[in-house]
Amino acid sequence: MLTINNLKAAINGKVILKGISLEVKAGEIHALMGPNGSGKSTLAAILAGREFAEVLEGTVTYMGKNLLEMPAEERSREGIFLGFQYPIEIPGVSMVNFMKSAVNEHRKYKGLEPLSASDFLKLMREKKELVEIDSKLANRSVNEGFSGGEKKKNEIFQMAMLEPKLAILDETDSGLDIDALRIVANGVNKLRRPDTSAIVITHYQRLLDYIIPDVVHVLYDGRIVKTAGRELAIELEEKGYDWIKRDAEKNNSDE
Amino acid sequence: MEKEQNRILNDVTSGEYKYGFYSDIETEKIPKGLSEDVIRLISAKKEEPEWLLEFRLKAFRYWQTMKMPLWANLKIPEIDYQDIIYYAAPKPKKITGNIEEIDPDLKKTFDKLGIPLDEQQHLAGIAVDAIMDSVSVKTTFRETLAESGIIFCSFSDAVKEYPDLVRRYMGSVVPYTDNFFAALNSAVFSDGSFCYIPKGVRCPMELSTYFRINAANTGQFERTLLIADEESYVSYLEGCTAPMRDENQLHAAIVEIIAENHAEVKYSTVQNWYPGDKEGKGGIFNFVTKRGLCRGENSKISWTQVETGSAITWKYPSCILQGDNSTGEFYSVAVTNNHQQADTGTKMVHIGKNTKSTIVSKGISAGFSQNSYRGLVKVLKKASGARNFSQCDSLLLGDKCGAHTFPYLEVDNHTAIVEHEATTSKIGEDQIFYCNQRGISTEDAIGLIVNGYAKEVINKLPMEFAVEAQKLLQISLEGSVG
Numbered sequence: 001m002l003t004i005n006n007l008k009a010a011i012n013g014k015v016i017l018k019g020i021s022l023e024v025k026a027g028e029i030h031a032l033m034g035p036n037g038s039g040k041s042t043l044a045a046i047l048a049g050r051e052f053a054e055v056l057e058g059t060v061t062y063m064g065k066n067l068l069e070m071p072a073e074e075r076s077r078e079g080i081f082l083g084f085q086y087p088i089e090i091p092g093v094s095m096v097n098f099m100k101s102a103v104n105e106h107r108k109y110k111g112l113e114p115l116s117a118s119d120f121l122k123l124m125r126e127k128k129e130l131v132e133i134d135s136k137l138a139n140r141s142v143n144e145g146f147s148g149g150e151k152k153k154n155e156i157f158q159m160a161m162l163e164p165k166l167a168i169l170d171e172t173d174s175g176l177d178i179d180a181l182r183i184v185a186n187g188v189n190k191l192r193r194p195d196t197s198a199i200v201i202t203h204y205q206r207l208l209d210y211i212i213p214d215v216v217h218v219l220y221d222g223r224i225v226k227t228a229g230r231e232l233a234i235e236l237e238e239k240g241y242d243w244i245k246r247d248a249e250k251n252n253s254d255e
Numbered sequence: 256m257e258k259e260q261n262r263i264l265n266d267v268t269s270g271e272y273k274y275g276f277y278s279d280i281e282t283e284k285i286p287k288g289l290s291e292d293v294i295r296l297i298s299a300k301k302e303e304p305e306w307l308l309e310f311r312l313k314a315f316r317y318w319q320t321m322k323m324p325l326w327a328n329l330k331i332p333e334i335d336y337q338d339i340i341y342y343a344a345p346k347p348k349k350i351t352g353n354i355e356e357i358d359p360d361l362k363k364t365f366d367k368l369g370i371p372l373d374e375q376q377h378l379a380g381i382a383v384d385a386i387m388d389s390v391s392v393k394t395t396f397r398e399t400l401a402e403s404g405i406i407f408c409s410f411s412d413a414v415k416e417y418p419d420l421v422r423r424y425m426g427s428v429v430p431y432t433d434n435f436f437a438a439l440n441s442a443v444f445s446d447g448s449f450c451y452i453p454k455g456v457r458c459p460m461e462l463s464t465y466f467r468i469n470a471a472n473t474g475q476f477e478r479t480l481l482i483a484d485e486e487s488y489v490s491y492l493e494g495c496t497a498p499m500r501d502e503n504q505l506h507a508a509i510v511e512i513i514a515e516n517h518a519e520v521k522y523s524t525v526q527n528w529y530p531g532d533k534e535g536k537g538g539i540f541n542f543v544t545k546r547g548l549c550r551g552e553n554s555k556i557s558w559t560q561v562e563t564g565s566a567i568t569w570k571y572p573s574c575i576l577q578g579d580n581s582t583g584e585f586y587s588v589a590v591t592n593n594h595q596q597a598d599t600g601t602k603m604v605h606i607g608k609n610t611k612s613t614i615v616s617k618g619i620s621a622g623f624s625q626n627s628y629r630g631l632v633k634v635l636k637k638a639s640g641a642r643n644f645s646q647c648d649s650l651l652l653g654d655k656c657g658a659h660t661f662p663y664l665e666v667d668n669h670t671a672i673v674e675h676e677a678t679t680s681k682i683g684e685d686q687i688f689y690c691n692q693r694g695i696s697t698e699d700a701i702g703l704i705v706n707g708y709a710k711e712v713i714n715k716l717p718m719e720f721a722v723e724a725q726k727l728l729q730i731s732l733e734g735s736v737g
Contacts, residue, residue, distance in 0.1 A: 071691070073690075073692075073694050073696050076694035087689070088685050092707025094707075101690075101693075
């Protein structure tokens with residue numbers, strides 16, 4: 001589904017990603033872990049099409065297409081969803097309006113007619129239940145005045161509405177209490193299908209108790225320094241990142 | 256990113272002006288220029304009574320002593336008032352028997368503008384006075400409205416049929432001495448709408464005037480006079496468009512509203528005059544004096560305006576709150592793009608006791624445009640318990656445009672409470688990216704965000720116009736940000 005090959009990228013001249021290679025197959029969940037500043041969010045943003053980073057080298061292929069050539073809105077319509085670490089507030093724009101625009105753009109891209117108002121509201125209702133979200137939310141402005149937990153639930157709600165093929169969740173667990181975490185994780189699990197994949201970026205193993213990853217990667221200083229099964233996450237939880245850093249630096253100096 | 260931003264900024268206004276066509280209609284025009292003779296000619300063409308001619312001539316003589324105001328934050332090129340045609344009227348075709356029948360070409364023009372003049376295909380519950388250049392070509396539903404005692408007709412008809420009402424109220428809110436453009440209008444005005452809602456009547460439909468400039472080299476000078484007698488209610492709408500032309504055209508109108516005891520008037524404008532091309536060539540100069548007098552106790556006048564057009568806008572719809580407990584409101588969205596300039600706002604003059612006013616102004620600037628809010632809140636000595644709330648927000652798209660706020664406060668009564676809030680914001684790149692990431696294109700994202708920003712004002716418009724206004728905002732700003 002997604003193949004990243006030797007991706008190097010810089011922000012304001014500073015190299016952040018120093019050669020990332022990663023393959024995500026249909027149906028897989030990959031966890032991306034690593035200390036602060038290792039490049040996780042930059043990678044997520046580049047995959048979603050935010051143009052703040054300059055890609056220096058490497059390729060990204062998504063469903064056989066050159067992802068880096070696609071504008072952000074097209075990536076979304078092709079099935080890539082980014083759950084934002086810090087969801088953006090848009091004052092005055094109701095969630096209903098926002099989602100209606102988004103859903104109908106996706107439908108148009110697929111050659112489908114826009115949803116009727118009643119069908120759309122029905123869909124909203126269904127998906128709201130899925131993520132146990134307050135039904136008043138629909139009439140509020142996008143993320144405006146939402147609590148941290150509501151914002152994150154709202155991201156999962158939008159994901160449910162858009163049914164992406166590849167979901168990239170950027171620290172969706174940060175700032176959540178245990179109940180909200182469970183709801184968010186349940187939402188993700190319920191949306192899981194054999195033909196969809198996810199990249200879950202997190203600092204903590206606890207999210208991975210709920211969302212069981214197939215593969216765990218550790219990103220450090222712009223490189224994936226370790227890839228293993230789920231047990232890696234547990235090991236990291238116990239031992240922290242220091243040993244990873246030491247290994248990585250040792251490897252670096254060996255080079 | 257920078258590059259992308261520049262690209263989109265340079266793309267400014269791929270949005271076409273939809274109403275820029277010209278209708279080839281035989282038009283009777285008088286020669287260019289302005290003099291007492293021209294005024295006598297206009298008056299004669301309209302078969303006006305002597306008192307009206309006298310009014311015009313007084314106004315003209317006064318105007319000659321005045322200078323164009325320069326205090327606005329506008330760069331106005333010099334206007335040669337001798338180079339303008341002051342009267343242009345579509346020629347009536349040979350009457351085919353039915354006097355009410357209008358020229359099919361005129362009808363076609365208004366059909367194209369989405370304003371059907373056939374009552375059979377009328378817009379849901381809206382009566383229209385259609386004005387092309389200097390004359391009213393048709394007023395729909397006159398008879399239906401007359402059944403409830405409502406007078407709704409062209410100004411010229413009102414002068415003939417209701418001279419006492421016109422004489423009593425005309426110039427009572429905006430005297431010809433008021434300002435340069437008001438004096439000019441009072442001298443040369445050619446037509447407009449007249450409306451009288453009798454005591455205790457709630458007008459059963461929306462009334463509207465649609466202004467169309469068609470002929471080249473002409474100015475449009477119309478006046479609207481709207482009288483709401485005791486305990487009456489009316490909602491009034493105004494729309495306007497003009498062909499795309501390289502030269503500027505002058506539109507200098509007067510609107511006067513009088514609200515008696517317990518009367519309420521809601522006046523909504525969707526202003527879409529041709530704004531000029533993206534280099535700033537052409538477009539309408541819109542210099543308008545609009546003022547409402549809340550003469551009666553508990554009366555209310557509410558102005559809502561969505562301003563997207565005109566090369567230059569100079570306009571301050573105001574309320575004189577004379578009656579005790581009267582209320583004035585001003586809700587405005589002013590959009591400027593490319594090289595448009597707007598200096599617009601309101602005046603709220605509190606005279607009566609416990610008078611209230613609300614001002615909500617939302618400026619949106621894009622391209623190389625300059626957008627100023629200018630507002631005066633004046634509380635006179637006797638206006639105890641007066642209250643005002645003002646909120647002036649500016650939204651900037653891009654970094655080559657400007658937003659300015661000039662609030663003036665003059666408070667002479669210590670019991671008055673006056674509040675002013677102001678914000679300036681830019682559409683965030685992160686907001687646009689958030690929309691993009693959900694599949695919404697940048698253009699649509701801007702439309703969504705701008706409409707969200709302006710919602711508070713748009714919601715004040717009657718339904719059908721709110722939808723129009725939303726589309727208009729989006730078109731006016733197409734391609735204006737990165």
